Amino acid sequence: MDLLDKFDPLIAERDRMGYRDPDPLNIVMDEVLSATEAMINGRKIILAGTNNYMGMTFDPDAISAAKEALDKFGTGTTGSRILNGTYQGHKALERELEDFYGMDHAMVFSTGYQANLGMISTLAGRGDYVIIDADSHASIYDACAMGNADILRFRHNSVEDLEKRLKRLPENAAKLVVLEGVYSMLGDRAPLAELIAVSKAAGAQVLVDEAHSMGFCGETGRGVAQELGVEDQVDFIVGTFSKSVGTVGGFCLSNHPKFDVLRFACRPYMFTASLPPSVVASAISSIRSLKNAHNKRAHLWANVERLHSGLKDLGFKLGTKSVESPIVAVCFDSQEELFGMCQLLLAEGVYVNVARPPATPMGIYLLRCSLGAGHSVEQVDQILAAFKAAQEKFSASETLRDAAGDKNAADRQSPDAAVATG
Numbered sequence: 001m002d003l004l005d006k007f008d009p010l011i012a013e014r015d016r017m018g019y020r021d022p023d024p025l026n027i028v029m030d031e032v033l034s035a036t037e038a039m040i041n042g043r044k045i046i047l048a049g050t051n052n053y054m055g056m057t058f059d060p061d062a063i064s065a066a067k068e069a070l071d072k073f074g075t076g077t078t079g080s081r082i083l084n085g086t087y088q089g090h091k092a093l094e095r096e097l098e099d100f101y102g103m104d105h106a107m108v109f110s111t112g113y114q115a116n117l118g119m120i121s122t123l124a125g126r127g128d129y130v131i132i133d134a135d136s137h138a139s140i141y142d143a144c145a146m147g148n149a150d151i152l153r154f155r156h157n158s159v160e161d162l163e164k165r166l167k168r169l170p171e172n173a174a175k176l177v178v179l180e181g182v183y184s185m186l187g188d189r190a191p192l193a194e195l196i197a198v199s200k201a202a203g204a205q206v207l208v209d210e211a212h213s214m215g216f217c218g219e220t221g222r223g224v225a226q227e228l229g230v231e232d233q234v235d236f237i238v239g240t241f242s243k244s245v246g247t248v249g250g251f252c253l254s255n256h257p258k259f260d261v262l263r264f265a266c267r268p269y270m271f272t273a274s275l276p277p278s279v280v281a282s283a284i285s286s287i288r289s290l291k292n293a294h295n296k297r298a299h300l301w302a303n304v305e306r307l308h309s310g311l312k313d314l315g316f317k318l319g320t321k322s323v324e325s326p327i328v329a330v331c332f333d334s335q336e337e338l339f340g341m342c343q344l345l346l347a348e349g350v351y352v353n354v355a356r357p358p359a360t361p362m363g364i365y366l367l368r369c370s371l372g373a374g375h376s377v378e379q380v381d382q383i384l385a386a387f388k389a390a391q392e393k394f395s396a397s398e399t400l401r402d403a404a405g406d407k408n409a410a411d412r413q414s415p416d417a418a419v420a421t422g
């Protein structure tokens with residue numbers, strides 16, 4: 001038995017779909033021209049699915065900070081944060097995060113995935129409970145699988161279900177409720193105030209992942225907890241540098257006085273190399289500028305309103321009734337439709353993400369658009385025009401396929417066809 005035989009159904013599925021040119025799950029950006037454009041297959045494409053919410057990947061200050069750090073400190077640290085991998089930049093980045101969030105302690109991880117993996121699996125041990133939303137990100141699920149706590153799942157965004165489940169747990173047990181400010185697939189927000197209230201009433205500590213809300217939710221871009229005025233109720237904030245900050249890395253913040261001990265207990269922090277100095281320097285620069293990016297935030301929200309209402313007018317089924325985040329998810333019933341539309345959009349000069357089960361909630365097939373402050377109004381209109389053209393072409397090709405299907409079916413039943421093929 002070959003170890004890879006278990007993947008035969010996946011190989012067969014990918015072969016059956018036959019999407020090779022281009023394969024929506026294997027797009028190559030040959031050149032990236034800006035925060036909103038890239039060359040793909042020899043053509044200039046508008047990027048409308050990159051999580052580059054604040055358009056920071058080409059920020060001139062962040063780039064020059066990274067270049068300077070590269071010259072001064074080299075290309076990498078070649079070590080863990082607890083050995084040779086903590087440079088003055090890593091400490092400065094943690095101070096920058098503490099200042100940005102107005103919290104006492106920050107820990108920087110090498111990715112947001114590792115921040116969730118490390119925090120959740122380390123905070124909750126044997127005999128403790130972790131209670132997560134059913135639509136949680138893979139990093140939260142993987143953290144639960146890695147740790148030794150008992151895991152419970154509540155219905156997505158259901159305050160009632162969370163409360164019911166918390167009430168069944170032993171009063172004295174330590175409990176961690178894990179929430180996200182914005183859910184990454186449909187782009188919907190959590191009713192954080194209510195969810196946190198029932199968690200606190202049950203004596204639970206609360207971790208909120210603001211990966212998809214940092215930068216543009218709240219007065220200074222701290223996320224949904226800031227916008228709703230509930231930050232003082234949150235015990236741990238997790239986030240990433242791979243979206244609004246425009247680079248890579250993850251973090252966790254807390255006011256807990258014992259927080260620092262986690263540096264010596266959290267395996268995804270300890271047993272991996274730290275972020276390269278250039279990444280650290282660009283993250284510091286970006287976070288500093290995000291605080292006062294009020295105009296960018298206003299432009300981003302105006303862009304999203306325009307895309308959301310435009311797609312709704314075109315008759316697409318969207319993940320949220322109104323705008324809740326810069327993620328605008330377009331829902332489809334089948335993988336064929338999803339991949340077909342993605343390819344047609346690329347042909348029209350627009351890239352968006354494809355998302356399908358098991359990554360998506362309720363087995364929905366999604367074209368996931370994420371807009372940024374870097375998109376111009378004209379680009380948003382081009383994205384809308386591309387959706388309209390792709391929709392028309394897809395409907396036309398479906399009609400053709402149906403017609404071909406009908407003809408083939410008729411041929412199969414026709415005595416003439418039987419003679420001709422027999």
Ligand SMILES: Cc1ncc(COP(=O)(O)O)c(C=O)c1O
Binds near residue numbers: 184249
């Ligand atoms: C909610 C959430 N948390 C964490 C992560 C992981 O972030 P990173 O890309 O830094 O690993 C993601 C990434 O998409 C996410 O959506």
